[in-house]
Amino acid sequence: AQSVTQLDSHVSVSEGTPVLLRCNYSSSYSPSLFWYVQHPNKGLQLLLKYTSAATLVKGINGFEAEFKKSETSFHLTKPSAHMSDAAEYFCVVSDPAAGNKLTFGGGTRVLVKP
Amino acid sequence: GAVVSQHPSWVICKSGTSVKIECRSLDFQATTMFWYRQFPKQSLMLMATSNEGSKATYEQGVEKDKFLINHASLTLSTLTVTSAHPEDSSFYICSARGPDSLYNEQFFGPGTRLTVL
Numbered sequence: 001a002q003s004v005t006q007l008d009s010h011v012s013v014s015e016g017t018p019v020l021l022r023c024n025y026s027s028s029y030s031p032s033l034f035w036y037v038q039h040p041n042k043g044l045q046l047l048l049k050y051t052s053a054a055t056l057v058k059g060i061n062g063f064e065a066e067f068k069k070s071e072t073s074f075h076l077t078k079p080s081a082h083m084s085d086a087a088e089y090f091c092v093v094s095d096p097a098a099g100n101k102l103t104f105g106g107g108t109r110v111l112v113k114p
Numbered sequence: 115g116a117v118v119s120q121h122p123s124w125v126i127c128k129s130g131t132s133v134k135i136e137c138r139s140l141d142f143q144a145t146t147m148f149w150y151r152q153f154p155k156q157s158l159m160l161m162a163t164s165n166e167g168s169k170a171t172y173e174q175g176v177e178k179d180k181f182l183i184n185h186a187s188l189t190l191s192t193l194t195v196t197s198a199h200p201e202d203s204s205f206y207i208c209s210a211r212g213p214d215s216l217y218n219e220q221f222f223g224p225g226t227r228l229t230v231l
Contacts (some may be wrong), residue, residue, distance in 0.1 A: 034219075041205075041225070043120075043207060043222045043224035044158075044207070044222040045222075046219070049219065090157065102148075102160070104159075105157065107156070
């Protein structure tokens with residue numbers, strides 16, 4: 001069975017400082033991995049995805065994530081946080097062995113302080 | 115990019131009534147649609163998967179007679195919450211996937227907030 005663990009339920013950063021959101025996954029095969037962002041009362045927006053190509057994935061709004069198979073991690077980073085980055089972030093795994101269903105992590109709420 | 119809409123965006127209903135939520139893929143054919151449920155400050159939980167023209171597959175613990183899913187066309191799926199009760203109050207999100215989504219990408223709708231009084 002596949003699973004996703006987001007290690008921090010809340011992250012607080014100051015505007016202009018780096019953001020790190022940690023994600024570890026468990027999968028029986030080579031998974032596809034995604035990061036989504038959700039603003040309050042809104043749907044999900046795809047930030048980036050890993051699909052067995054380059055291990056360093058660049059996404060929208062300055063976000064990037066690195067796939068590390070040896071550590072089963074897919075951490076999300078951004079060099080400089082902006083106020084508009086305040087939102088909920090979800091790490092998601094899709095496993096072909098699980099019928100390509102998406103499994104969501106518990107989410108990390110990001111607070112950006114001025 | 116692919117756009118998925120949901121209607122209504124929010125609905126309030128009385129306990130015991132039924133509510134229908136629509137999910138539409140606006141610019142692509144969705145062979146598979148998914149319905150998720152999200153409680154406040156929690157993650158998304160998959161409720162069911164529906165393929166066009168066939169019965170939906172429900173996740174364990176989801177009552178198929180309570181949450182009726184219809185995927186009658188390649189652009190529309192509906193979720194009907196029958197005999198709704200306050201514990202059904204939640205944020206319902208659909209997603210859609212086309213036949214040529216090589217990387218299994220699901221495109222998400224904006225969600226529908228259901229409040230049952």
